[in-house]
Amino acid sequence: MKKKQRELLKEMAAHIFAWALYFIYENAAVFLIYPKRVFLVSSCFYFLLNAIFFYGNYQLILIVGVDKFKYLKRIIIVVCLCIIYLNTNYALMILIRDISLPTSMFTASIREFTILRIFRFLYIISISYTYWLIKDKLKMERNLLSAEKSRYLEIQKTAEMEKEKIKSELNYLRLQINPHFLFNTLSLIYTEVIKYSEKASESIMLLSNILRNILANPDSDGKVWLKDEIEHITNLIKIHQLRFDKKMSIQLSIPEDELSADKKIIPFILITLVENAFKHGDLLDKQHATVIDLSIKDEQLFFTLHNKKKSNNLLRPGFGIGMKNIEQRLGLAYSNKHSLKIIDNTNFYSVILRIPLNHDELYNN
Structure with a gap:
């Protein structure tokens, strides 16, 4: 003005x-x-x-x-x-x-x-x-x-998106180290281990599901099913609970409607945020549970994560880069129609994310 x-x-x-x-x-x-x-x-x-x-x-x-x-x-x-x-x-x-x-x-x-x-x-x-x-x-x-x-x-924006798409495709190709051989091997190990340890066999099965989600090929728009991303988060929590003998204090809130929702999002956004909580959060504190909440309203995905930091927490060098990468990918994919709010206090860390689910095209041709 x-x-x-x-x-x-x-x-x-x-x-x-x-x-x-x-x-x-x-x-x-x-x-x-x-x-x-x-x-x-x-x-x-x-x-x-x-x-x-x-x-x-x-x-x-x-x-x-x-x-x-x-x-x-x-x-x-x-x-x-x-x-x-x-x-x-x-x-x-x-x-x-x-x-x-x-x-x-x-x-x-x-x-x-x-x-x-x-x-x-x-x-x-x-x-x-x-x-x-x-x-x-x-x-x-x-x-x-x-x-x-x-x-x-x-x-310029289209060129950046194409560059990001090519980079993602290259990363995907690097991950495709004969997946059939990998899954067959895990299946063999699972069959042998289940005879001796139910906990170990369950870990192998969860690991197999996690790898399957990671290696899943996105569609032509670079998106994956939301229910697969939710399953990925659930499996990641389960495998960490097995690792810590189910002592981790995590409150996961995902209504049944969202589990069956026929929606798509770009991959590795939600899971990266959850992984950051596992890396840098104190998930064993019973008084301050890590809260993960996911809901859909008016064609909008709302994702909230709140966790307590580790008392001796020093952010690893890749943490800031990872968050910048998330912000860049969200901006390119949703044309800045999303919102990402990060609240970083001394003892607690929170992420509030909103993503439009009716955004038809990820890349403009």
Whole structure:
């Protein structure tokens, strides 16, 4: 708002300066030829009248705009303004004469008065139209420049998304180290281990499911099913509970409707946030349980995570990079229609995420 006010003040100052120069120019020209016919006070009144018709005509041009009958309307406007101009000019001339104000503009001949004032009116209207044409041209050029800038930013954004997509595909290829062989091997180990330890066999099964989710191929938009991401989170919690003999204090809230929801999101966003809680949070504190809440409302996914930090917690070097990567991927995928809020206090860490689920395209072609 302040920027617009400053621009308006600059424009007003430029107009005042231009009219002042015009006033000085005309009176200086008269002074050089007829020094005794320069009367500044009365000249100011006529200049004020000319300025009123200058801006009045400009505003009327804007009102007519690009109407179908714009040329006919403009001719009618010019004729009407000319009649008004002649009458107001004549009234001003009589007023100046009656108050005995010196002026060089008085003439007793109606014919001479009409011819002179019509020429003056056409001169003012011509300048007014020229001013409008210049402003209209500048506006068109600004709009064109703005469109080109938007197009450039869109191309740049598309290039970044393509780069991110190629990077993700390369990462996916690196992970595809003969997955069938890997799963067959885990299945063999599971079959052998279940004979001796139910806990160990359950860990192998959970690990197999986690790897299956990691190696899952996203669709053409780079998205995966939300229910698969939820299953991934659940399996990750289960395997950590087995690791700590089910002593971890975690409150997972996911309504049944969300488990069966036919929705998709980009992968490794939710799971990365949960993994950060396992890495840097104190999940064994019974009094301050780690809370993970996921819900869907009005085609929006709401994900909240709150955990207590470890007492001797020092963030690992990759933590900040991981969060920046999440923010970048969300911005590219959802065109900044999402929201991500991080509350990082001394003892607690919270993440509040909202993702639109009706965003059809991840990449603009």
